[in-house]
Each structure stands twice: as C-alpha cells, then as structure tokens.
Amino acid sequence: MALNKQVQFVHQDKTEPGQIIEQVAVFDADGNPVDITAGGGSSVTSVKATGLAAGATPTAALADGVLTLGIPAGATGPAGPAGAAGARGATGPAGPAGVAGAAGKSVTGLALTTDASGKVTGGTVTFSDKTTAAITVTTATA
Incomplete structure (x- = not known):
C-alpha cells in the first residue's frame, strides 16, 4: 500500500522541559511498514491523535484516509516551585456557644x-x- 500524500508533523526548534520525543512508524493491516512519504495509493485526508498509556508502543493506522496516531503518555515531569502564599481569607462565622461550666465557689x-x-x-x-x-x-x- 502506498500513499500519494505526505503527512506533515509540526516541528519546533527546541523541546520543552519534560517533553519526550518518540519515533512513529506506520504499518498496514498485515503489519508491514508503510512509507508515508512515498507517492501513489491511498491518500491521507486527516490525522487523528489518540493518547496511549505511558510506556506503550506508539501506533499508527490508516483507514479511509484517516491516519490515526497512538501517542503514549510521557513520564511525569519534576514538581514545579511552590507558589506564593495566597491572601488571607475572610473570617468565618462564630461557632455555637459552648456548654456552661460548673458554678464556682466564693x-x-x-x-x-x-x-x-x-x-x-x-x-x-x-x-x-x-x-x-x-x-x-x-x-x-x-
């Protein structure tokens, strides 16, 4: 199976902190690799990305002109710095009166x-x- 349209992925000059780059391969229904940059055959009319569990193998499938990419979740990045303290909240309502204490002596x-x-x-x-x-x-x- 050959494609007559090239799929274009968005490129950025620099990766963001915590961003993981994965290579993706496209396979036909028989499990054979497909060169999506070659001409001829089916055309890609749209691309759909779906999330996969972390550690899963990236997937790609072409059906009826829709190229579906399975992209695994990346690793959790490091925790960010603590935020500044928030403003003090409003004073809450007074609580109920307590029980009367024992009578004192004089x-x-x-x-x-x-x-x-x-x-x-x-x-x-x-x-x-x-x-x-x-x-x-x-x-x-x-």
Whole structure:
C-alpha cells in the first residue's frame, strides 16, 4: 500500500522541559511498514491523535484516509516551585456557644484564731457551697 500524500508533523526548534520525543512508524493491516512519504495509493485526508498509556508502543493506522496516531503518555515531569502564599481569607462565622461550666465557689466567711497574746495563728474559711477549709498562718521574716 502506498500513499500519494505526505503527512506533515509540526516541528519546533527546541523541546520543552519534560517533553519526550518518540519515533512513529506506520504499518498496514498485515503489519508491514508503510512509507508515508512515498507517492501513489491511498491518500491521507486527516490525522487523528489518540493518547496511549505511558510506556506503550506508539501506533499508527490508516483507514479511509484517516491516519490515526497512538501517542503514549510521557513520564511525569519534576514538581514545579511552590507558589506564593495566597491572601488571607475572610473570617468565618462564630461557632455555637459552648456548654456552661460548673458554678464556682466564693468565700462567704472567714474566722481567725488568735493565741493569748492576740497573734493570729490560724482560722477557718467558709465557701458559698457551705464547705469549709482550715487556714494555716505562717510568719515571714523581713
């Protein structure tokens, strides 16, 4: 099978980073290589490219004037640099009120104990829940 029209692939002067170049061969239905640059025979009226899985062999088929090229996916390129930090977002709505904490205690009474000379030696504190606690008095030296 010979073709009477040449297929033109786009050429760029320089490959892009991460771009992989693969050679493509065209085969007829019997698996024989076809020279798509030779004249005569079927003509290519359009070219269709389809993606193949990474590592697959590139393919090409000509049917009814449509040249279908199977192009494998290239390897994943290196990660790009981190982008700049974005602007701070708007403050979100206030959350629901929390559960009320336990009621606190307050001092409702204080009774001091003195010795015979009138010096305070201790005492008892009474809280709002009617509980009491002993008070210890210490003397600091100046």
